[in-house]
Amino acid sequence: MSFSQDNNLLAINEVEELTVNALRGLGLTATDAKDVAEILITADLMGIRTHGINRVLSYGERINVGGIKVNGSIEEERLSNSISRIKGDNSIGPLLGKKALSSSMKMAEEQGVGITFVNGSNHFGPIMPYCYYAAERGFASFICSNATTTIAPTGGKSPMFGNNPLGFGVPNPDGNHVILDMALSVVARAKIRDAKENNSSIPDSWATGTDGLPTTDPNEALKGLLQPVGGHKGYGLALVVDLLSGLLSNAAYLTHVKAWDKQPDQPQNLGHFFLVFDTKLLGSTDWLAERMNDFTKIIHSTSPINPDNPVILPGEKEQKLYEDNMEKGLSYSNKFISEMSSLASKSNSLL
Amino acid sequence: MSFSQDNNLLAINEVEELTVNALRGLGLTATDAKDVAEILITADLMGIRTHGINRVLSYGERINVGGIKVNGSIEEERLSNSISRIKGDNSIGPLLGKKALSSSMKMAEEQGVGITFVNGSNHFGPIMPYCYYAAERGFASFICSNATTTIAPTGGKSPMFGNNPLGFGVPNPDGNHVILDMALSVVARAKIRDAKENNSSIPDSWATGTDGLPTTDPNEALKGLLQPVGGHKGYGLALVVDLLSGLLSNAAYLTHVKAWDKQPDQPQNLGHFFLVFDTKLLGSTDWLAERMNDFTKIIHSTSPINPDNPVILPGEKEQKLYEDNMEKGLSYSNKFISEMSSLASKSNSLL
Numbered sequence: 001m002s003f004s005q006d007n008n009l010l011a012i013n014e015v016e017e018l019t020v021n022a023l024r025g026l027g028l029t030a031t032d033a034k035d036v037a038e039i040l041i042t043a044d045l046m047g048i049r050t051h052g053i054n055r056v057l058s059y060g061e062r063i064n065v066g067g068i069k070v071n072g073s074i075e076e077e078r079l080s081n082s083i084s085r086i087k088g089d090n091s092i093g094p095l096l097g098k099k100a101l102s103s104s105m106k107m108a109e110e111q112g113v114g115i116t117f118v119n120g121s122n123h124f125g126p127i128m129p130y131c132y133y134a135a136e137r138g139f140a141s142f143i144c145s146n147a148t149t150t151i152a153p154t155g156g157k158s159p160m161f162g163n164n165p166l167g168f169g170v171p172n173p174d175g176n177h178v179i180l181d182m183a184l185s186v187v188a189r190a191k192i193r194d195a196k197e198n199n200s201s202i203p204d205s206w207a208t209g210t211d212g213l214p215t216t217d218p219n220e221a222l223k224g225l226l227q228p229v230g231g232h233k234g235y236g237l238a239l240v241v242d243l244l245s246g247l248l249s250n251a252a253y254l255t256h257v258k259a260w261d262k263q264p265d266q267p268q269n270l271g272h273f274f275l276v277f278d279t280k281l282l283g284s285t286d287w288l289a290e291r292m293n294d295f296t297k298i299i300h301s302t303s304p305i306n307p308d309n310p311v312i313l314p315g316e317k318e319q320k321l322y323e324d325n326m327e328k329g330l331s332y333s334n335k336f337i338s339e340m341s342s343l344a345s346k347s348n349s350l351l
Numbered sequence: 352m353s354f355s356q357d358n359n360l361l362a363i364n365e366v367e368e369l370t371v372n373a374l375r376g377l378g379l380t381a382t383d384a385k386d387v388a389e390i391l392i393t394a395d396l397m398g399i400r401t402h403g404i405n406r407v408l409s410y411g412e413r414i415n416v417g418g419i420k421v422n423g424s425i426e427e428e429r430l431s432n433s434i435s436r437i438k439g440d441n442s443i444g445p446l447l448g449k450k451a452l453s454s455s456m457k458m459a460e461e462q463g464v465g466i467t468f469v470n471g472s473n474h475f476g477p478i479m480p481y482c483y484y485a486a487e488r489g490f491a492s493f494i495c496s497n498a499t500t501t502i503a504p505t506g507g508k509s510p511m512f513g514n515n516p517l518g519f520g521v522p523n524p525d526g527n528h529v530i531l532d533m534a535l536s537v538v539a540r541a542k543i544r545d546a547k548e549n550n551s552s553i554p555d556s557w558a559t560g561t562d563g564l565p566t567t568d569p570n571e572a573l574k575g576l577l578q579p580v581g582g583h584k585g586y587g588l589a590l591v592v593d594l595l596s597g598l599l600s601n602a603a604y605l606t607h608v609k610a611w612d613k614q615p616d617q618p619q620n621l622g623h624f625f626l627v628f629d630t631k632l633l634g635s636t637d638w639l640a641e642r643m644n645d646f647t648k649i650i651h652s653t654s655p656i657n658p659d660n661p662v663i664l665p666g667e668k669e670q671k672l673y674e675d676n677m678e679k680g681l682s683y684s685n686k687f688i689s690e691m692s693s694l695a696s697k698s699n700s701l702l
Binding site for chain 2 (some may be wrong): 140190244253277303306
């Protein structure tokens, strides 16, 4: 462990120890804590720091008020050769996500394709780590989740669905998989808060005011709602994600989803959709690697608008960071480490 | 048949006869002609007139110069219990689309899920009719295709992928399925041509000029490229669609796709991706209908920005039109009918 005034650079095994112990302190079994830690640490390694191990603290707050269950009765039903459903019993999200990924990959190994629906879940971390693990084993993936209600449909001014994330992964046997992980708002709310602090206006495509109409005033925007990407197209995609992950999985959907920040003690009953298929059935590893490398080369050869910023593929930056950070380690603030250690100390007392 | 000066209102059986005979005149067998006609007529019924039976004429031009094959050797391979691949041998697109839908639904009936890849294809009509047929039989669907190269990646100024369409369908056993069918540009090029004719400027989100930068000048925009929805998010989605439908299906992708308007005599080698799964495995028909009706009701209850324009769901307008037009019939110009009849007359001489 190397120290600076405010930040500590931890080696990855130290990050793992800290995270697993903090999660055990919250009451998770060692196996469950490892599964959850793996997703959140992969997020940090990929530079997705908003969805990394910092989430252990907010998950912990909900566990403490009974909003998320530890050691719930998770049940997996096989509905057909290629479809399964996991009843999450309000367990911690990344644990259910890992189980869904395993279930869908197992069916895909047998049948070529596997779909797993999850209900009774919570925030499951970012999607990119799931797509990455699938790609590392030769599986292409399409994964999505619903979320707390924050966005209005096109033509409406009341929030009806979440900033629902969706992700796709396509493996390259040589590494450098293509992985897209996106939510359906034009920008995150944080960008509007930044504009407010800087007293600057915002593009009228970012958000609407309380009247439901586009606004360039960040103050109005913060009272209103985020706009989906591409107007009715983003609306349509967010709605489809809610149908696949919420409605069809027998979870909550639309306004039935409880807000974790407003009702932290209530089960959210979020749903997820995991689809994977085995690319090894489509051709040899060489065939796929050759095509994926050619694809990547063509995209990289795009004439750039700014020669200092060459065109990249989705997931390229994150996988580069993953490898770099694996070697370098990850840094966290003293304050955060001490909060995590405090959770971890409860784990020790449980041993 | 009822006449006005320029337009004829045809009953649907008359539209079918006209279309099937025109396609037979182009050399298709009766069975193949019926399959193709079904997709294109459904498009017209849904009000998607740009992708309706008017396409028979442009398909015919390519057939006449050898760019699309009639009576090619279409081969279907089963790659696993839940995956198949169709080698299209450069056949007419909607015929391959119908075969892919049948193949994926057959696997989904057996296994729960079916994925069918298609290569060696051409323009396959709009996606909504395929999702609609699947939904009518209780299958949810995700269908996409690559297309002629017209859009640049984010940060680039050369076109690398098409305005790739994708569609999702989720059935409601009571009818009124949710069906999203969208392409990935902010607007169609036709809207920019309209602005040019009206001497009006365009929003800077629609297109880029030759320098790759956003422009509000329709003249510059027509020399440049369409922008994908949501910037890098639309870019990511278009790229994923190309990977699923083009690269993984063993079809052409990115700049390997030939332009049908510039090289009409060359096979495009487009690819499609068809995924369907059986919603009847997830719960009873009553369970699904109740949830879909509740979902629809909640969306309809959204407080509208303009009370005259209530919020609707994707595919709602098109399915309403479908039913109305089924009764009323469809109108076509005299000129178009005479061109179709002229093709059809070749069919009669073949009998």
